[in-house]
Amino acid sequence: MRPIETIPRVSLVPEATPLQHLPRLSESLGGVQVWCKRDDLTWLGLGGNKLRKLEFLLWEALDQGADTIITTGAAQSNHARLTAAAANALGLRPVLVLRKPVRGPGQGNLLLDDLLGAEVRFGSWESWKECEGLLEEVAGELRAAGRRPYIVPMGGSNALGTLGYVQGALEIARQARALDLPLKSVVCTTSSGATHAGLLLGQTAYELPFDVIGISVSLPCQECAPEVLRLANQAAALLQTDPLPPEAAVVFDDYIGPGYGQVDGPTISAIRTLALLEGVLVDPVYTGKTLAGLMDLARQGTWRAGEAVVFLHTGGLPALFAYSREMNVQIGR
Ligand SMILES: Cc1ncc(COP(=O)(O)O)c(C=O)c1O
Structure with a gap:
């Protein structure tokens, strides 16, 4: 196997994000020890x-001599906002092709995209293929104007992007080992899939002593589990390691609620529970649903009292403001 350290990358995250114990949430879940991996606390x-x-x-973009980064997502895409921030930090120009409808204009991630000076274009598409065509069109237009664009796929989810959470899995394992945690599971959000796929590949390839559980916030299991597996296996090829068996990708789709980006009662309840018990905030689109899933799985007896579970906090907090109307309705304001 090719060690992940030998694959080049730029530095955009701290050496290690905090792994924070949540004692009051743990107590409320019958003693299952919940630890929060604070990947919301990265620098940019x-x-x-x-x-x-x-x-x-x-790193690949810079290696190819790019001067412009194009990416895409929903109007309130966290991925697009972070791509813009990272591009700026590397002296590259961000172009964001965001999907209509324009939720929360001037608010949340759209406000941040503007503050970051990203060139924002809005478009419509029915399929990823159509979206890819649109990104190629934008790239062609920029090339004709003398720019050197590099396209980052939706969610940063391809083989190369998946390696990010192979690295993340190793970091969690190192921290859990240092704390001597009886770690059973890492629970993450599954959407475009590479976060889950990277954790899973890291866990398998490096034989890390925990399992990975994904909580889908958008697609049913029969669609997102194969996608997680596909990404994990493409990244496994980059690391020159074995592909994963089909049953390796474990995803629960019981916590999507009415649909992607639609706020529901259990999600608001999970957000408020964590805020009240620990003073930690999660978002209504991704991490709130994942936390609702983790809490429900804990109550169903998935883990025993004393066992440790890592909740991966993947960020997304600007959506708290973009979804303020829906959240206020749910809270009863
Ligand atoms: C805050 C947040 N958490 C989790 C995810 C899901 O990650 P992935 O797309 O790798 O499944 C996203 C994706 O947009 C996100 O913005």
Whole structure:
């Protein structure tokens, strides 16, 4: 196997993000010890999981001589905001092609995209293929104007981006070992899939002593589990290691609620529980749903009292403001 340290990347995240114990939440869950991996506390652009993927992707962009980074996502995309921040930090120009409808204009991530000086274009598409076509069109236009664009895929999720959370899995394992934690599971959000895929590949390839559980916030299991596996296996090829068995990707889709980006009662309840018990905030689109899933799995007896579970906090907090109307309705304000 090729050691991950030999694959070049730029530096966009701290040496290690904090692994924080949540004692009052743990107590409320019957003694299952919940630890929060604070990947929301990365340095750039208000932080989040995407920076780990961008370390590998933007190294490739620089290596190819790019001067402009194009990426895409929903109007309130955390990935797009962090790509803009990371591009700025490396002296590259960000172009964001965001999908309509424009939720929260001038608010949340859109406000931050503007503050970061990103060139924001809005578009519509029905499929990823159509979206890719649109990104190629934008790249062609920029090339014709003398620029050298590099396209970062939706969510930073391709083989190279997946390596970010192989690195993340090793970091969690190192921290858990130093604290002598009886770590059973790492629970993460699964959306475009590379965060989950990277953790899973890291866990398998390096034989790390925990399992990885994904909570889908968008797609049913039968769609996102194969995607996680596909990404993990493409990244496994980069590391020259064995592919994973199909059953390796464990995803729960019971916590999506009414749909991607739609705020529901259990999510608000999880957000408020964590805020009240620990003073830690999570977001309504990704981490709030994942936390609702973790809390429900704990109550179902997935882990025993005393066992440790890591909740991966992947960021996304600007959405708290973009979704303030829906959240106020749920809270009853
Ligand atoms: C805050 C946050 N958490 C989790 C995810 C999911 O990560 P992935 O797309 O790698 O599945 C995203 C993706 O946009 C995100 O913005």
